[in-house]
Amino acid sequence: MDARDPRVTRRGFLTGAVAATVILEPARRTAAQPKAAITYWNGLTGADGKVMDELIDRFTAETGIRIEQQRLPWADLYAKLQVSVPAGEGPDLALIHTVEVPHFANDGVLEPIDDATVGGKGFRAEEYLPATWQGGVFQGKRYSLPLDVPQHLLYMNVKVLREAKLVGPDSRLKIPASRDELVTMAKQVAKGDTFGFAIGTVNPGKYTWGFHNLLWQNGANIFAPDLKRPAVMDPAALEVAEFWGALANQHKIAPPANANCRDAFTAGKLGYWIAGSWNFTGLREAKVEFAVAPVPRLFKHAVVWSMPHQYSFPKPKTADRAKREAAWTHIRWMTDHVAEWTLRAGQVSASRKAHGDPRIVGDPVLKTLLGQAGSWQVGQSTPKWVAAENVTRPVIDSVYTGQRPARAAMEDLAKQITALPD
Amino acid sequence: MRQTRTAYLFLAPGLALFVVFRVYPLLEGLRLSFTNARLGRAAVRYVGIANYTRLLEDTRFHVSLANTAFYTVASTLPVLVIPLVLALALNRGALRTVLRSVFFFPFTLSVVTVGLTWLWLLDPVVGPFNYYLRTAGLPARSWLADPATAMWAIIATTVWWVTGYYLVIYLAGLQDIPRELYEAAALDGASGWRSFRSITLPLLRPVLLFVVVTHIIGSFQLFGQVFVLTGGGPGDATRTVVQHLYEAAFQNFFQFGAASAMAWALFAVILLFSIFQFRLLRGHTEY
Amino acid sequence: MQRGLDVQRVALTAALLVLAALWLAPIVWVLVTSLKVTADIVRVPPEWIPWPATTAHYREVLFSSSRTARIGRAFLNSVVVGVGTTVLVLITSAMAAYPLARMRFPGRGLVFTVLVGSLMIPNAVVLVPQYVLVQQLGWLSTFQGLIVPEAATTFAFGVFLLRQFILGMPGELEDAARIDGANAWQVFWRVVLPLSQPVLAALGIFAFRSAWNDFLWPLIAVNKPEMFPLPVALALLRSAYSSESYGPIMAGAALSAVPLLVVFLVANRRIVEGVRLSGLKG
DSSP states (O other): OTTHHHHHHHHHHHHHHHHHHHHHSOOOGGGGSSSOEEEEEEOOOSHHHHHHHHHHHHHHHHHOOEEEEEEOOHHHHHHHHHHHTTTTOOOSEEEEETTHHHHHHHTTOBOOBOHHHHHHTTOOGGGBOHHHHHTTEETTEEOEEEEEEOBEEEEEEHHHHHHTTOBOTTSOBOOOOSHHHHHHHHHHHOBTTBEEEEESSBOGGGOHHHHHHHHHHTTOOSBOTTSSSBOTTSHHHHHHHHHHHHHHTTSOOSOOTTOBHHHHHHTTOEEEEEEEGGGHHHHHHTTOOEEEEOOOOOSSSOOEEBOOEEEEOBOOSSOOHHHHHHHHHHHHHHHHTHHHHHHHHOOEESBGGGGGOHHHHTSHHHHHHHHTGGGEEOOOSSTTHHHHHHHHHHHHHHHHTTSSOHHHHHHHHHHHHHTOOO | OHHHHHHHHHHHHHHHHHIIIIIHHHHHHHHHTTBOOOTTOSSOOBOTTHHHHHHHHOHHHHHHHHHHHHHHHHHHHHHHHHHHHHHHHHSSSTTHHHHHHHHHGGGGSOHHHHHHHHHHHTOTTTOHHHHHHHHTTOOOOOTTTOTTTHHHHHHHHHHHHHHHHHHHHHHHHHHTSOHHHHHHHHHTTOOHHHHIIIIIHHHHHHHHHHHHHHHHHHHTTOOHHHHHHTTTOSTTTTOOHHHHHHIIIIISSOOHHHHHHHHHHHHHHHHHHHHHHHHHHHHHHOO | OHHHHHHHHHHHHHHHHHHHHHHHHHHHHHHHHHHBOHHHHSOSSOOOSOOSBOOHHHHHHHHOSSTTOOHHHHHHHHHHHHHHHHHHHHHHHHHHHHHHHHOOOTTHHHHHHHHHHHTTSOHHHHHHHHHHHHHHTTOTTSHHHHHHHHHHHHHHHHHHHHHHHHHTSOSHHHHHHHHTTOOHHHIIIIIIHHHTHHHHHHHHHHHHHHHHHOOHHHHHHOOSGGGOOHHHHHHHHHHHHTTTOHHHHHHHHHHHHHHHHHHHHHTHHHHHHHHHHHHHOO
């Protein structure tokens, strides 16, 4: 008899496990509901994400359309998007960066949007900043619609710079006007565990967006104008790479390659900081005393890195008109409410309508961001841009940490870009 | 005859699982390694050994292979010795159970949790580790971003993680050594060191070899720690083979053929190592 | 002489205690951080007392309306995958180990050799083809897509462990059952399994731990974020919050440790026994 008892418990255990599996099987009840529910992937993982949550709650309350949001860090989101679409598991709507459009379009991950539909939904080119509108087009076909323009900005830590006496006679913080000035001023700040200058939020060593920004300021780029040959061996690009390598090594002004620059800035251990516009609402929340200025001209041109967010439709397994309509309704709603998005998430809108809003013009940071519009530049429109960026990351990291001299590293990068598979 | 049928009926569910999800993928991987397979590519062609010859030119693959080998070799000694020393110290004594639990605890954490923990501890600017170093007048470094120390930091993290596991194994091995042997040695006037060298070590040899083999097979597949702690950086200083493979197949280019070739190249290396290990194992367990 | 020994012993114990404290410090630091209010987290010098304390980070990762952190959901996913894998491994390996230990049949040696040999196959080698297979089965982002391959990985080890154990069991009880008219299945179910309980428990914990902690396979086999198990959700939480604060990350890390900590405290002896069995007979 003794031997029977375990059998009973084991069977009970099994039944329980099976039951748990059945119950936890993702609920498919949503289909039964009258109003559409759509899945929406985005990488708004910072303070902007919370704003998006609230706006979407309001959207649902007003329209009855439910949005199942999934938020992944951008790099992971793109990798998952690429594998989930062929497997028929993609979302109904995805927010992506402009530079992702060419390769996703090329790989058949995104559905083209015809002009008639765009016009029919009331979206017009003349309402948008031209560069953001054009960013949704690849080889003559539209794949996405712009929402806003994340971009770089110079943050200055008031407490740190005051302590370093970097204050002008008018008691305003001194703003570097050139590379040499920046280095001199940052050296005045850097001592002990306090750093003078950083570019990038986390892991500044492999912050490709910062590296691109500097390349563009020097008139250089990743690819030559034919968008095939790498251009990272051009003297202008090498000059940037040299500067990149000197930041933490020769100049000793920048934090280590894996530092969290944002934390350092918040903790009062960083003076000048070029970083994304998405950081400023969080800094305000954390009550850090800071001032902002346009990205300084460190090389030949005062170019500002920017990368508009775009709404896109990943190819579904089977077309679902109701879901597509619901997604359009959401894009429309967000475009109409973009002033709030700008004010609270800190991202300047791609559509011009909100730019005159007195609340936006009255905000010193947003005003600075809008003032940079003439200097914006985006990545090159080639399907290889993102792949090239992925191989650039460890290469510039090795330059930043002083593992390799800039020239050798760029030579290697050029080789790797040439060898990228089609 | 009846028994054969019964036996295979018992084996059927497990063998089905094993054949479909272990054996078939293994062989399919070999086949894929000779093709240009890519995620979503419909027309897959055989390309002969092109994927393998390309590996010969892939300098980042060489770097990751060298890093993996370095990690494997450099981590073996601490993983072998630290738990052993602890086991010897803990073998007898009142606090054994409690302390064994303390050292074992990290092993219950997932590699991601371990990584996150150490990432925070080792944060170059605001992490406590560097702070205490500075307070003690020692040089602080950005351990994970310094090419000279990054791999060592990963090794240290791993040692912290797995020491408890090997400690328990060593303790079990030590318990199995008859006490009389030590008593006899003590009567003969042998010192502690002598009896360690002439009794403990030889009798522990199978356990030591188990630890080495387990650790080495695991080391060749190093991924999680690197993924969380360094992402393979600084530069490619901690990039490993599995990371290279993962990125080729699932992150950047979705090249299943090329990634399969990497997998089989890695497999070949492990196989060679294992054969070597078994030679050693067989040679030494017969005492 | 005696005094000298005592001093040595005290010194050794003290050294061990210090080392143990250092060993636990990282975990304490995780807990302390997870309980601090955000503004206190990034502080130099580090503060070891989380005061004022808050459970906000736990609430955020478990229940928050922010869709970034789905640790609560990931936790449930991991439980299902862990339990499912454990059950599947226990059933299949016990059933396979029994005939390998007790029956004579052609192919026995071959089957066993292949199984043991497969322990040498690194998981990374089957990663890509396994992904292709699971995709063809339509199992991506499903529980079975996580459980079945995970169980297949542990199966061979389970067979090996259980076979060794059954070989060491006295056969008389089985003989007695057979004389009473029990067939092979009844002997296995009523005699062999109950007697194997200690090793089944050890194997169960081993299987649960590896399924609970596995990272690489779920990282690629799950595309739908609501199906992520804990390690994947945590790793992504890291990148998601790196620009925000360590609070939610550390809360997530602490939560992920809970189930195995409980198992460990409840079944400490079993685990040690399990490690012992797996180690010494390996």
